[in-house]
Amino acid sequence: MDPFAADLGPLPGGRSGQSFLATAGDEVSVVRLWAEPDRRGAEGYAIEVALLTLLRGIVPVPEVREVRRPVGDMPALVVTTFLPGERLDVLLQDLDDDGQRRVGDGLGRVLARLAGVAMLRGGEFRDGELAIEPFPPGERTAGRAVLVHGELTAARVLVDPVSLGVTGILDWEAAHAGAPGDDLATVLEWAPSPLADAARAAYESVWA
DSSP: OOTTTSEEEEOTTSOTTTEEEEEETTEEEEEEEESSOBTTBTTHHHHHHHHHHHHBTTBOOOOEEEEEOOBTTBOEEEEEEOOOSEEHHHHGGGOOHHHHHHHHHHHHHHHHHHTTSEESSOEEEOSTTOOEEEOOTTTSOOSOEEEEOSOOOGGGEEEOTTTOOEEEEOOOTTOEEEOTTHHHHHHHHHSOHHHHHHHHHHHHTTOO
16 A cells, blocks of 8 residues: 555544554555654654564554655654554443453453563663663663563553454553563553453463
8 A cells, every 4th residue: 555645534542643544445554654753762663663563463463564764854654454443441431340351351361462572681672673772770670571561551452342352452652671560550550340350360360
């Protein structure tokens, strides 16, 4: 798909002015422009692409279709598949306790798979090779390091409204190499009890 030949519209819930829904015939994609560096600096787009490529088949993330490096005044551009599902922060208000438990079970299993992506050390990713800049001494505890999403709010989780399965984990800007269980701890902060308890149980069935 040529993103500039497709019909572009705003992506619901996307970054204003940076993420767009591109439609060309029956093909739907997401186009993201890196008009300004994100918290990771000029290599933010390359880190994002590397993470999505690494995680494909491990957790539900978009497939990268095209990458264009920044040239002159043209910013970096990344085209990915469009993931189905509704944002969990929107869907959650309509879920009964059983529905919350089903979502929590699926989310806990996704978190367990993510916690299995081992890293050599804790720190921030600094380039598209996922080289790690270690945290300053004493900033984070020592121990086993894994890939951590870093901002796993309900708005960054997509769920099928019928099956209640998790269909996507979005927005990896805060991802880093950190401690196992960090993402689960984030979920437990915002999730209502039925969802939180199911997520914890599913996670601990893998990582007791």
